[in-house]
Amino acid sequence: MFPKWKNYYANLYSSSPDVADYIWNNFDRLYEETAKFRDLLFETTLPDYVLDAVSANISILKTPTCLRLPDGTLYGFEGCHAHSGSCEGSCTHVWNYDQATPFLFPALARSMHDIYYKYNQYESGKMLFRMMMPPEKTKIIFSKNNGPTRAAADGQMGEIMRIYREWKISGDSEWLKEIWPKAKKALQYAWSSENEYHWDENCDGIMEGAQHNTLDVELFGPNAFISGMYQGALLAAYEMGKALGDPDHEKYLEIFNKGNRILNDRLFNGEYYYQAIDFRNDDRFPIDQELGEIKNQIAEGCFIDQTLAQWHASLYGLGRIFDADKHQTALKSIYRYNFINHRNHVNPCRIYALNDEWGVVLCTWPKGNSPKIPAPYSTECWTGMEYDYACRLIQEGMVEKGLEVVKAVRDRFDGKKRNPWSEFEAGNNYARSMASYSLLPALSGFRFDMTKGFIGFDPRINQESFKCFWSCGSAWGQYCQDESSARLEVCYGRIVLNSLGLPPMLVKKATEVKINGKKVEFIPREDRLEFGNHVYLEKGDILKVN
The missing domain is CATH 2.60.420 (Maltose phosphorylase, domain 3)
Structure with a gap:
């Protein structure tokens, strides 16, 4: 039998009168601290639409997207529907984008990592990227979203960078020491002989196998998006291992250096970083017989999050993953090809921008060489990705362009056309939108x-x-x-x-x-x-x- 689940507040208070009693006795302190937080947040010289993006999406933490388990651990859906959560549960490849929780509630952020490794990790190091409710069910009863044994490459590698972030925010090296053996195992799964996805069989710092990710499909072969996340994980593991005296830390740096040369030399086409795969003839991967090519790939597309790992690395002080000049060129290419007015944009998918609204679409093929069935969602705009892209522009000195992207997003969610407190993707109050908080440390140079x-x-x-x-x-x-x-x-x-x-x-x-x-x-x-x-x-x- 699984334990009976209930909300954390039900363990704190026995009844609603108990809650009222607590508020009554602590009202002055609660009001003072809340009002002070509000006043400081809004008393700023940042542009109003930036403040709008930051403050509106903090509210996600108080919606049904998030809840606390009986011991206080934070659990999150991707978003929420009218009567249920949208896609269980603390999904690593979506919560990778959350920057509000770790800065505002760092203990809650750490609790997410603790429970990931307790219930989602196999002995091999592989991690399920979704958690069931209650968590004890995760490796026993599977959902259609989770799959029986599915790991997400971007989520598993991003998780390691996030642990580095939590360590640097808290300064808690004892916590790092406790979680490190599991994080190390998650990293080494990339080249493990037990990895059925063959992520990095030759240990060259670049993923080549089947890489499930936040596009809800497998990408095959070398691509900057997921290999960049892998590179970031290697760099974070090197720093954490060195601090803890783990002798393997030098190996992680060696693998990083090998892969970094490939990432910046072979996966950049002069304009942007891409997926280096012959999607019509590479028989290592499943070629669709009807199409004559591999389905759902980016290939030579210009993908909005091709350098996502640099967003993480720059925010956390990890240093360079992507060559500075090439990265800036890639960001300019995304601005040129993906940041568009939607009046004449053909989008057979979900509508997140329309008519004369501007937004950054997920992927374009400037050379006209799109796969017949390309990576899913390519014609959509996801606010969380738009925010991390805007932040990368700001981090690389293209502040005006970054602010232009942020304003375009908030113009869509202006309270007239859409709810300003619910940036939706797969559900309302979508967790990825908390990427907007990164604008605050980026613009303040924090x-x-x-x-x-x-x-x-x-x-x-x-x-x-x-x-x-x-x-x-x-x-x-x-x-x-x-x-x-x-x-x-x-x-x-x-x-x-x-x-x-x-x-x-x-x-x-x-x-x-x-x-x-x-x-x-x-x-x-x-x-x-x-x-x-x-x-x-x-x-x-x-x-x-x-």
Whole structure:
């Protein structure tokens, strides 16, 4: 028998009067903290449509898309329908895109990883990418979506990068130490002899086998989208393994380096990264006899998330996966070929943009060489992918183009044509849309590494007068700067800093640092101020740099 399932709140409170009693006794604190969060989030110099995208999609965490299991663990559908969740359950290849939960509720984000590895992982390292309810059913009773033993390559590799993110946000190396053996096993499944999908049989850092992914099909052969995620996982595993003293960490870097050369030399066609497969003649994979080619492939298409891994890597401080010049060229190609007015766009699939609305479609074939049955959903616009693409543009210095894409999305969800609090894909309040939160750290140039007591800022816009909300680990607050000074305020929680990152121009100008008016010793470095001793900041504390 499986355990009887109930919501977490049913374990906290025995009845609705109990809930009312708690609220009554804690109302002042709850209201104050909620109002402060709201005020800081909206008291910003970011464009209003960016704030709209960030704030509206945070609401997904309070919809039926998300719930908490009896022990408090976060569980999420992909989205929600009127009477049910849409596609169970904490789907790795969709929740890969969520950036709101890890920054705002990092303990909940970590709980997702803990339960993934507890119930979804086989001894071989393979992970089911969906979780059933209750979780104990996952490897016993299968759904039509989950399949009996299906693993998703992008989800499994993205999960490893997300663990790296959670470690750097929390600074909790004990948590990393506990989960590391399972994460390591998930990575090594890529080249394991037990991998029935043959992802990376020759251990060259590039996936060639059958790669199930967020397009709900298998991609075959080398492609930048999924091999990029694999590269990111290798890089994250190298860093985590090195920190934990795991002797295998050098092997991960060696595999990464081999694959990185292939990724950037062979999977770039001069305009963008693509899928290097002869989809008409490669008999290693299932050629449809009627079509005379492999179905559901990207091939030489220009795919919106061809460099998705760089979004993750840049946000988490992992460094370069895609060559900078080639990556920027690819992003410009996506802008040229995929960001379109929909008036004359032929779309036989689901309608997420129409008439004179603008949006970034998933895939185009600029050379006119589309497969007869191409990758699914190619003619659609998915807001989560549009946000991560906009963020990549911003990260690479193409801020105006990135903001243009964000505005186009929010113009579609303006409250007149569509619900501004429900960006839908496969269901309402779709989890992938929480990619929008990444716009906040991207535009503020937010960096973090709580294993070293470090956070930093380097705004991409309004540098002469900038203000925004920040959240990391157990604290959140507000950051402000002008041409000669910076101000960091903690409005909730507590944070311990050894250094504070600032734009180089402010580091050069810095003559003093004060906390609540008291001077603090510091040493200026190229892009940060290092403090002589740990700096402890709690609610109400203000650090000023002049």
